[in-house]
Every structure is written in structure tokens, then in C-alpha cells.
Amino acid sequence: MRSLIDIVDLSVEEINSLxxxxxxxxxxxxxxxxxxxxxxxxxxxxxxxxxxxxxxxAAMMELGGNVLGFSAASNSSASKGESVxxxxxxxxxxxxxxxxxxxxxxxxxxxxxxxxxxxxxxxxGGHNHPTQTLTDLLTIQREKERFNSLxxxxxxxxxxxxxxxxxxxALSRYQNIHFVLISPEELKLxxxxxxxxxxxxxxxxxxxxxxxxxxxxxxxxxxxxVQRERFFNEADYIRLKDSYILNKEKLTTAKADxxxxxxxxxxNEISVDVDNDPRACYFKQVLNGKFIRMALILKLLEVK
Amino acid sequence: xxxxxxxxxxxxxxxxxxxxxxxxHLLNLETLNCxxxxxxxxxxxxxxxxxxxxxxxxxxxxxxxxxxxxxDITINLIRDCKRIKKFHPDLPERLTNVIQCKNPRCITxxxxxxxxxxxxxxxxxxxxxxxxxxxxxxxxxx
Numbered sequence: 001m002r003s004l005i006d007i008v009d010l011s012v013e014e015i016n017s018l019x020x021x022x023x024x025x026x027x028x029x030x031x032x033x034x035x036x037x038x039x040x041x042x043x044x045x046x047x048x049x050x051x052x053x054x055x056x057x058a059a060m061m062e063l064g065g066n067v068l069g070f071s072a073a074s075n076s077s078a079s080k081g082e083s084v085x086x087x088x089x090x091x092x093x094x095x096x097x098x099x100x101x102x103x104x105x106x107x108x109x110x111x112x113x114x115x116x117x118x119x120x121x122x123x124x125g126g127h128n129h130p131t132q133t134l135t136d137l138l139t140i141q142r143e144k145e146r147f148n149s150l151x152x153x154x155x156x157x158x159x160x161x162x163x164x165x166x167x168x169x170a171l172s173r174y175q176n177i178h179f180v181l182i183s184p185e186e187l188k189l190x191x192x193x194x195x196x197x198x199x200x201x202x203x204x205x206x207x208x209x210x211x212x213x214x215x216x217x218x219x220x221x222x223x224x225x226v227q228r229e230r231f232f233n234e235a236d237y238i239r240l241k242d243s244y245i246l247n248k249e250k251l252t253t254a255k256a257d258x259x260x261x262x263x264x265x266x267x268n269e270i271s272v273d274v275d276n277d278p279r280a281c282y283f284k285q286v287l288n289g290k291f292i293r294m295a296l297i298l299k300l301l302e303v304k
Numbered sequence: 305x306x307x308x309x310x311x312x313x314x315x316x317x318x319x320x321x322x323x324x325x326x327x328x329h330l331l332n333l334e335t336l337n338c339x340x341x342x343x344x345x346x347x348x349x350x351x352x353x354x355x356x357x358x359x360x361x362x363x364x365x366x367x368x369x370x371x372x373x374x375x376d377i378t379i380n381l382i383r384d385c386k387r388i389k390k391f392h393p394d395l396p397e398r399l400t401n402v403i404q405c406k407n408p409r410c411i412t413x414x415x416x417x418x419x420x421x422x423x424x425x426x427x428x429x430x431x432x433x434x435x436x437x438x439x440x441x442x443x444x445x446x
Binding site for chain 2: 083084085102103104105106107109110124125126127191192195196
């Protein structure tokens with residue numbers, strides 16, 4: 001039985017296979033509409049989410065399966081003090097697979113140690129979010145048709161932005177990737193990501209506080225939101241939240257085939273005047289997220 | 305002060321003075337029934353003062369944790385009153401309930417029954433990280 005806790009749980013070959021399946025689902029959705037008939041997905045969301053939870057639920061429904069679960073810790077026995085491991089043991093009696101989001105880092109790993117059914121980490125605090133990474137990879141593959149030889153700008157909250165950490169992990173396994181890390185000093189990429197991934201694997205990177213300066217170099221610009229929920233101190237959030245705002249004007253120096261991505265939700269870090277720019281890919285990402293989650297559910301349930 | 309030599313067992317020597325009791329607890333020596341001597345502040349030509357633990361029993365103890373506590377500790381295995389092996393402990397790959405994760409965002413901060421498990425991620429720099437949240441262990445040895 002496989003779970004997906006961290007993107008590195010999947011080999012490059014497995015990721016490529018998931019992307020192939022997702023592309024096949026996009027091309028031939030009818031072939032997959034009954035693949036999970038009689039199966040149940042539990043979505044255990046101890047922290048609020050719109051996209052990820054609905055994406056998982058839509059994915060299972062489009063595979064012909066059913067869904068159950070909760071969308072906030074207050075709606076579960078966690079509010080009575082139940083441990084993650086007890087919740088998981090219980091839900092494993094009802095569902096065939098579990099997608100779980102939790103505000104505490106490592107909670108899905110704890111769940112996987114006690115679960116009798118596959119666990120999918122749907123986000124654990126500021127730590128990992130592997131299905132967002134799969135979504136991002138599918139989007140990059142569909143937009144750029146390659147994973148090698150890309151200059152990838154990561155902009156905004158690189159400290160708490162779990163999507164950024166997972167994406168770095170995943171892209172670092174491909175050839176000739178150069179990262180441009182754009183953030184305020186206080187939200188820089190954590191030392192352990194730099195040391196354990198970039199330095200260890202000899203990946204080149206540039207650190208800057210200026211988005212404008214590096215814009216012409218980028219093949220991909222991955223914007224992130226400064227997340228209020230990650231701050232213990234409101235004043236720090238207020239001070240940093242408007243550090244980077246991408247608008248039409250800033251894009252004038254960008255490449256014609258730049259791919260602008262964002263895991264969403266956005267607040268104001270991408271101005272709405274960018275939405276109609278052909279380089280804006282963030283709503284395509286949302287759609288891709290459903291297809292790659294369908295592929296993942298099939299893989300973990302070992303449905304052929 | 306004289307402590308008898310042991311016949312069969314383990315002598316943990318060159319423990320930094322004052323840390324003997326910590327190691328006594330980490331190795332769960334309080335659960336053993338054999339003779340155990342904990343000598344504090346013994347004089348040492350090498351490190352000035354040291355603690356020593358002598359365990360008078362032929363036991364299979366997991367001494368891995370000593371490598372994390374202090375790589376300069378010396379372990380002597382004694383058989384028939386003779387030292388048959390002397391070595392410094394290696395850094396263990398995993399540490400369970402030796403270091404506490406201090407990250408307030410880690411699941412271990414709210415669920416008390418979860419083991420605090422750290423894995424060695426950088427042997428050269430002796431860096432351990434929590435297996436749940438990947439936070440670096442903050443200890444005097446790191």
C-alpha cells in the first residue's frame with residue numbers, strides 16, 4: 001500500500017507516468033468515468049481549503065467513486081481532542097483512500113504510519129503539498145513541453161510557502177534547472193531547503209529581492225501569497241503582505257512565452273489585469289489539479 | 305575512591321563530567337538489575353574531569369545514542385576481566401525520544417504520545433532533522 005506524503009516519495013518515472021495518465025484522462029475522460037465505481041475517498045480537512053478539497057472530491061466523482069469527510073477541524077472529533085492516529089484508524093474503516101490537510105507539519109506522515117488505507121498529503125502547514133506540485137508539474141509539461149533547461153522564478157513567501165518547497169524538490173531532479181528566488185529578507189527560502197536540495201544536488205540559484213530585475217530571464221514565474229495564517233505576529237504579516245504585486249506593466253520586459261503560475265488563492269499579488277494575458281496559467285493549473293489527482297487516486301488504489 | 309573492576313560487561317569512559325546521569329537515563333540503566341557504578345568527577349589526564357559508567361553484566365545494550373551525545377566517549381567491552389574491544393560510538397542514523405522537536409508547527413508539539421524521531425541528514429556536520437517537519441535539531445552537539 002502506497003501513500004503520498006512528500007513529492008520525493010515518487011520517482012521521476014512515476015511522476016512521468018502520472019502526467020501521462022492525466023493527459024490521457026484529459027483526452028479521453030469517458031474511459032475513466034467508472035474506474036472507481038464502488039470506491040470511497042475521505043477528505044479530512046483540519047484546515048480550510050477551497051481548491052484542494054473540491055479538486056479531490058471532483059476527481060473522485062469523475063472517476064465514478066464517492067466522497068465523504070469534513071472541511072474543518074471543528075466539524076470532526078479533533079475538536080474533542082482526538083489524535084490524528086485515532087481519527088485515521090476510524091476513517092480507514094469507512095474509506096478506501098484518504099486525502100488529508102492539517103495545519104501541523106508532519107501530521108499526514110503520522111497518519112500514514114497508522115493507516116490501513118493510502119494517505120494523500122493535501123498540505124501539512126507550511127511543510128509539503130505534493131499534489132499541488134503534481135499539478136504544477138502537469139501545468140509546466142503542458143505549457144512548456146519539457147522539464148529540463150528552465151529558469152524558474154519563485155516569488156513571494158518562500159519561507160512558509162509549502163508549494164514552493166515541494167516544487168523545488170521535484171524540479172531539482174531534472175537537468176539544467178536554474179531557480180531565481182525572489183522574496184523579502186524575512187521570507188527567504190529556509191536554509192534546510194537550500195542546503196538539502198539545492199546545494200547538495202548542485203542546482204544553481206540566484207537570490208534577489210527585485211522581481212523587475214530578473215523578469216526578462218524567466219521561463220516560469222511562480223507567484224505565491226504571503227499567508228496570514230503562517231504568522232504568529234499580525235504586524236509582521238501586514239508589513240510583508242504587499243511585497244510583490246505582479247501587474248501588466250511589470251510584464252512588459254518578460255519573455256513572450258513566460259508561464260505565470262500561482263497555487264491560488266491569490267489576494268492581490270497578481271493584479272486582475274494580468275488574468276487575460278495569454279501567459280497567465282494559474283486558472284489552467286486549477287483544472288490540471290483535478291486531472292492529476294484523478295491519476296494519483298488511480299495509482300494509489302492500484303486501479304488499472 | 306575505589307570501584308571494583310568488572311568481570312563481564314561494559315565500561316563507558318570519558319563521559320564529560322556532569323553528563324553521566326543523563327546517559328544513565330538515556331540508556332534506561334535504571335531498569336537493569338545488575339551492578340552498575342556511576343562515577344562522577346573522576347580525574348582524567350585527557351579531559352580533566354570525567355564521568356564513568358560501569359555495567360557489570362553481559363548485555364546487548366543499544367549504545368547508538370552515545371554517538372550523538374558525545375563522540376569522544378570511549379566504550380570498553382570487558383570479558384573475563386579483560387578488555388576485548390575499545391571504540392568510540394558512531395553517529396546513529398535515527399534517534400527516538402532523545403531530542404525533542406522544538407518547532408511549534410510540528411505535529412509533535414500538540415500530540416504528546418508521538419515519538420520524537422530524528423534522522424541524520426548530514427553526517428559531516430552532525431545534523432539531525434525531525435522526520436515529521438524536517439526541523440533541524442537544536443542541541444549542543446549541532
